[in-house]
Amino acid sequence: MQRGSRRRFLAAAGGLAAAVALPSTAAAQATRTPFNDMPDVIRRLVGSAQINPGKVKLGLPPLVENGHLVPLTVSVESPMTEAAHVKAIHVLTEKNPLPEVASFHLGARAGRASVAARIRLADTQTVVAIAELSDGSFWSDSTHVIVTLAACLEEL
Amino acid sequence: MIQLNINGKSEQVDVEPNTPLLWVIREQLGLTGTKYGCGVAQCGSCTVHLDGAAVRSCAVPVSAVTGKKITTIEGLAAGNVLHKVQKAWLDHEVPQCGYCQAGMIMAVASLLRDKPKPTDADIDATITNICRCGTFNQVREAIHAAAKA
């Protein structure tokens, strides 16, 4: 069930597949937090558009003790002019009860396509940042974050 | 400068006279087998021998031990030959985390010197070391085994 939804997630994300580090089977089996239906989540955001890897840099620590307040940065290569800018950045998670943890609406007047925030992570999981550009294209980056405190509580 | 006789060697240490022996052993002399567990002589992790008798070194100022023979866990074995208490501990797999065990072994070695065939009551009265992992039943077995060795 979990493996299937992971594959669907990767397929929907198109070229994202190569950039996503898979969580281990054993770790996934050990945690009972269910995976979100990522293809559906993404489809609701981008419609049927292709998502390209690149241009986006998602900064998250590779592991955090407690998923409570995880520092996050996202930056996108963009001249941020009227003609070419980032319209929005969405941050999605595989395993949070609400998959979309943050959404930033930018635009040419934002100046820099760079955002920072603290997010909550329910469990060890992959986090994806998707940038929507003014030309209608979508770009993405992803990172796998280990949440170590999840380990104490896996069977609950 | 204070002169100490420790594990058969003579050492000089430059330390305040009221420094507990435990910390002189661990820090000035670098012998870390003797442990800090409480600092108030309750747990026994710091047990060493003074002239063969067990004492809790956290409660003994270093000034009080000049002229005495100090033995720490590092000096209990005779070279590569384990003391019979250590051997019994090995045979009966006594330690769990092991942190309290040096003190426990030193306390037991001193008991066996005074009472080579201790009864359970002797053990109860003399060995008052704390062990949070709870190795006591293996300790008792090993003491009786060492007494027979």
Add this chain to the structure above:
Amino acid sequence: MNSDNPNLSRRFFIIGSAAVGSGLALGLNIPFGPGIVRAADGSPEVTAWVVIRPDDTVVIRIARSEMGQGTLTGLAQMVAEELECDWSKVTTEYPTPGQSVARKRVWGNFSTGGSRGIRDSHDYVRRGGAAARTMLIQAAAEAWRVPAAECSAANSVITHQPSGRTTTFGKVAEAASRITPPKDVALKDPKDWKIIGKPVRRLDTLDKLTGKQVYCADLKLPGMLNATIKECPVFGGKVKSFDAAKVAGMKGVKKVVQVGDTAVAVVADTWWQAKTALDALPIVWDEGENAKVSSASIAEILKAGLDAPQAFIGNQNGDAKAAIAGAAKKVEAVYAYPYLNHATMEPMNATARYTADRCEVWCPTQNGEAAFAVTLAASGLPADKCEVYKIHLGGGFGRRGAFHDYVTQAVRIAKQMPGIPVKLLWTREEDMAQGRYHPVTQCKLVGAFDAGNNLTGLHMRISGQSILAAVRPQALQNGRDPAQFQGVAPSGEFEFGYGVPNLLIDHAMRNPHVPPGFWRGVNINQNAIYIECFMDELAQAAGQDPLEFRRKLMGKHPKHLAVLNAVAEKAGWGKPAPQGVFRGLAQMKAFNSFVAACAEISVSGGNKVTVHRIVCATDPGYAVNRAQIERQIGGSFVYGLSALFEQECTVKNGRIEQQNFNDYSSMRIAQMPKVEAIIMPSGGFWGGVGEPTICVAAPAVLNAYFAATGKRIRSFPLKNHGITMV
């Protein structure tokens, strides 16, 4: 992550893992870059789990932490079983969490808690051993140009059956490490186990007997300084001011530093100098609102929760309230269980060295990855600039798994003395004051009987503190803490062992400011007392034998019943006990194991309790090392009965009152009962060993105390009632 070209390196990893399936499940990983992965001494990794030296020494990698519970040896047994190596040549090694992150967690989870070290890893570590064996055999077969199927391995020797040719693991390791790891490996049938299930000797005993075993408190590094610390004793309070000038001139003192908002540390040449100076350092605290809190004020709040209309439901069937309202007879009791501290023999400590380019930490930890995560956060450096070295623990018991406050402190101190390794060691007093305490609770139980003395309903209301609400709020389920119901849950690893027609078990959450944590066994400690002592109260009210009363409710819980029957039989329940000896029973399912105990005690003078023996049964599914299981059972009884008789952490002026072992005592050998362990693995599941049995000793003793004296004790520790363990 490799920041130079993340897409390239990740793609490389994916190509590697696609070739071998789920990399972790087989314990394999292909490095970033060509060639064999080698251990520090140049010996090749056959798989990430197994390094083989030319002299046939087998180095097995262990991700979990050894804290006395024997897991290091148990995990090695499992790898060695499938590897078919010579057990006498096995040694172990801890990979570092930095290596784990760099190699995409090839060794899996580092966390050691919840009695999961063996049961969560057994499958993949065995596969790691099996894969390595397969590759070693294949290497030999290729060298001999024979089919691998004609070869077998045993005791580190590979034999080609038809010809009788042999070689050793050491000779073919290099070639084996170049072989593509197999996609699938078959594991042995448990009936064929030769190492697993045998009480083989622990691998880590000898150094603990000679003073050679290094604990982090013993660490010596070149140029190292020593520190000790005091954090505001009122939880939530801060440092207002401190007068460093008063101690700066003291012998050996190097620096007095504030650590975060809440603590002050002294750094000196020696620890004794640091402690002496810290004792003399004037510190003014901004204690905050919590300074008003006391054990009495907490108890009042908890008491109100016992009758509060709102509560989180943990287990329910039928209509307990209606059954109680319509009962022919009711039994009611209120119990209370205090805060407890872990009191590991080795106080909290960590050593850190920080520069702008690198932060290294040496620490005792039950979870190397958590210590690493904390190091990243505290240093502000990226993962490839940090490392944590796991040092053998002088006890864990849950204090050092989810909490690494001492690591954060050590890094913060080291940041103020760049380039210098600083060893931070807490005093015992600081360890008592800054625990992560077993949470305080009370419990009201009401049982309903019909006219025929049948139990028709049970309401168990727990009022008190939730660990998860403080430590991991993300794990709450719509505000409810599922961990509160350990041992009385509707299903799963902590399934309630009784069928009660109308049942309600609920929790009124009340969270005082004292920081809670996971104390060996966690919530089964008080839940086992609450339910198992009340079961005896119910049996008494119904005029029935405590064992018979329970049996009637356990028809649908055969494995719970099996361990209960086992201890009852061995202890001779139902047959007369020796003069003056009284018995008590308890059972529970915890951490997926079924456990039960029968305690035999005598009481003299109404209040001096001798616990003669405890017969204990455990069904953990499989038993990897019976000698270690016996020691865990006995050890868990020391931990649990020390708490029952002698321990509590009380709160006054917002702080914990207990300071050292003089007012927070622990059992001595004189008090230790005989323990008879019945290890009865029934197969088909994996249950934990380190914790489950802790919960049955206390209720068994309490039930025996009632049998001896006719008195029910419902608040703890027993010393508060003038009862001592002799």
